[in-house]
Amino acid sequence: MSNTVRDVMTTPVVTVRPGAPFKQVVARLRAARVGAVPVIGDHGLVLGIVCEHDLLAKKAGPGRSPGRLPRARHRREHRQAAAATAGGLMTSPAVTVRAGATTAEAARLMYRTRLASLPVVDPAGRLIGIVSQSDVLDSFTRRDADICREVVRDVISRELLLNPETFSVTVQDGIVRLSGRPETDQVGHLLAEAVRRVEGVVGIRDRLSYTARRTTA
Numbered sequence: 557m558s559n560t561v562r563d564v565m566t567t568p569v570v571t572v573r574p575g576a577p578f579k580q581v582v583a584r585l586r587a588a589r590v591g592a593v594p595v596i597g598d599h600g601l602v603l604g605i606v607c608e609h610d611l612l613a614k615k616a617g618p619g620r621s622p623g624r625l626p627r628a629r630h631r632r633e634h635r636q637a638a639a640a641t642a643g644g645l646m647t648s649p650a651v652t653v654r655a656g657a658t659t660a661e662a663a664r665l666m667y668r669t670r671l672a673s674l675p676v677v678d679p680a681g682r683l684i685g686i687v688s689q690s691d692v693l694d695s696f697t698r699r700d701a702d703i704c705r706e707v708v709r710d711v712i713s714r715e716l717l718l719n720p721e722t723f724s725v726t727v728q729d730g731i732v733r734l735s736g737r738p739e740t741d742q743v744g745h746l747l748a749e750a751v752r753r754v755e756g757v758v759g760i761r762d763r764l765s766y767t768a769r770r771t772t773a
Contacts (some may be wrong), residue, residue: 565685592673604646654697698756730758
């Protein structure tokens with residue numbers, strides 16, 4: 557089934573403490589190779605995160621006017637430009653993701669927050685890894701044959717306990733074409749939704765024969 561963040565995250569993680577000086581933060585970020593370093597407090601708790609964009613605020617210097625920028629964002633960038641330690645540079649509170657989240661959930665969170673990397677935490681909020689945009693996009697390089705095999709074997713047969721001979725499944729360029737006659741419309745909708753969650757699926761062409769569709773035809 558769908559990969560989780562735990563399957564693709566990077567570990568161990570390059571981190572800094574809040575009092576780390578600016579130059580050390582730069583060195584650690586370059587060593588991290590994921591474009592961000594979490595700032596860690598006591599007991600491994602994530603206090604914030606410093607990304608490459610945060611360091612650019614220091615290089616560019618404070619702006620003269622907020623212009624179209626939201627006032628809160630302008631204040632943050634002004635503070636970062638004057639910061640000398642990781643604690644002043646970091647974005648806080650950090651946006652984090654649980655290890656058990658799917659890569660699709662992580663991708664949606666990255667898209668919504670415009671972040672390139674997310675610290676991965678355990679239920680207590682302790683850092684256990686970090687996941688980047690490239691990590692969650694790797695699933696889209698998955699082979700069509702592997703996707704098809706998972707849909708038939710894991711989704712249709714094992715998850716939904718359906719007869720795979722009742723359905724036709726083909727996959728091309730990550731797009732799944734699904735046809736056949738489900739026992740009920742509800743079963744058909746459950747099947748289509750489960751296929752959408754399979755790792756590497758770009759889209760689905762639902763050609764299942766639904767009762768409502770046959771009635772209105």
